[in-house]
Amino acid sequence: MMNRIDQKFSTLRHCGEKVLIPFVTAGDPDLTTTLEILRILEQSGADLIELGVPFSDPMADGPTIQRSSERALKHGTSLPRILEMVHEFRRDSETPLILFGYYNPFLCYGLRRLAEEGRASGLDGVLCVDLPPEESGELKRWTSAEGLHNIFLLSPTSDVGRIRLVAREGGGFIYYVSVTGVTGARRRFEARLRAQVAHVRRYASLPIGVGFGISTPQQAAWISSFSDAVVVGSALIDVMERADGKREKVKRIGRFVASLKRAMNGGS
């Protein structure tokens, strides 16, 4: 069976649409609400969803996602409970889901167990921020056996050798980090981002998603004009933090994601 991530990229390419990938931290504010958020994301135009596994030392993340992880950890969000929630979501959804996190919780959980239970509950891929391809052998051994993709990152500092490595070792798509730095909203991007993405494309046939710092519909529209996918994380959490009450948080997130998707499809 074809992986849902590949299916999604291929379907959207046929209709000339770009893939919108929202990120949310599982368990912020709680897992029941996360499930509702996943559903509203899907209804509002999310094509693929990154589900963050909260971790106590998120060194690739800026303050927004750090706060979000702390909130989720405070009331005991754990991998087994996240996977249960994924299972629940998967009952009536075919939107691809990627588990996004740090290696430590995955390693502690057991890589084989993570891959087996992950696939059984309906995951489609794993992205480990602090696991470069050089260190990913053991994880890949189990995820590949289960048909899950390993998504790797590239950044403005990656040279051609590393682009080739990620193109060879990665699956699903390449996550291109738009800036050197941590996650979190940026006011603007450098114009050379377009050229950097084009540079990666010369050596890699996988679709390219761009993330880190994208926070407005205008930015999403511009970046989707030269990439295959746009990832939005911290901005979503900002929207959520600003809203009072769980119902309001879910509603605002839906509205925000709809505005991103509209902009990417050429509307305003």
Next chain:
Amino acid sequence: MPDKRGHFGLYGGRYVSETLMPALVELERFYSKVRRNPSFQREFHHYLREYAGRETPLYFAERLTRKLRGAKIYLKREDLCHTGAHKINNTLGQALLARRMKKNRIIAETGAGQHGVATATVAAMFGLECEIFMGKEDVERQSLNVFRMKLLGAKLRVVESGSQTLKDAMNEALRDWVTYVRNTYYLIGSVAGPHPYPMMVRDFQSVIGKEAKRQILAREGRLPDYLVACVGGGSNSIGLFYPFS
């Protein structure tokens, strides 16, 4: 020696974001070049001698030996190094490396503040910009070291995330490095962090064990039965143990 990917058995390796990988590959390449380079080693030992005040004495603790009535106890007096700890061995070595790599800014994390002081000291001597990351709790507990770092011209970054201690200072330093990786050298003081840091810290600190080995042979004509060292981040213990292994 670690294996090709910097693993020491189950440990070691490189678990960092992609943005830092090229910097680590560059650092490793650079370090493996200077490691056996006589001019680098000469320069390093020059500063150890003239600036840090090596070699440090191996002192026979007579009264302690008498009181405990078992072993003859010798103390390797790393406390007599400039800045008051062995930390300076490693910060000198890495600062020389940073200088050769043409990085003009040094960052470091510190817990109790000794590594911060040693880093601020060498940065001041070599004229490098320096920022020290320290957890808020540690800043409050260690005000004297904070004062020394500031006197030496380092900028202090108080870390208020997480548990506000050493590990959070390290996370924050990594976040800074990821952002300013092109001109910044991250000077790690513990036997921690991604390859090649643990290996470099071991190499630069092994001056402790090399001296101790030579000194004990000269004094006793034999090797000691036991080596005892305290372990925080592990840099003094690996420095003492390694040349005896």
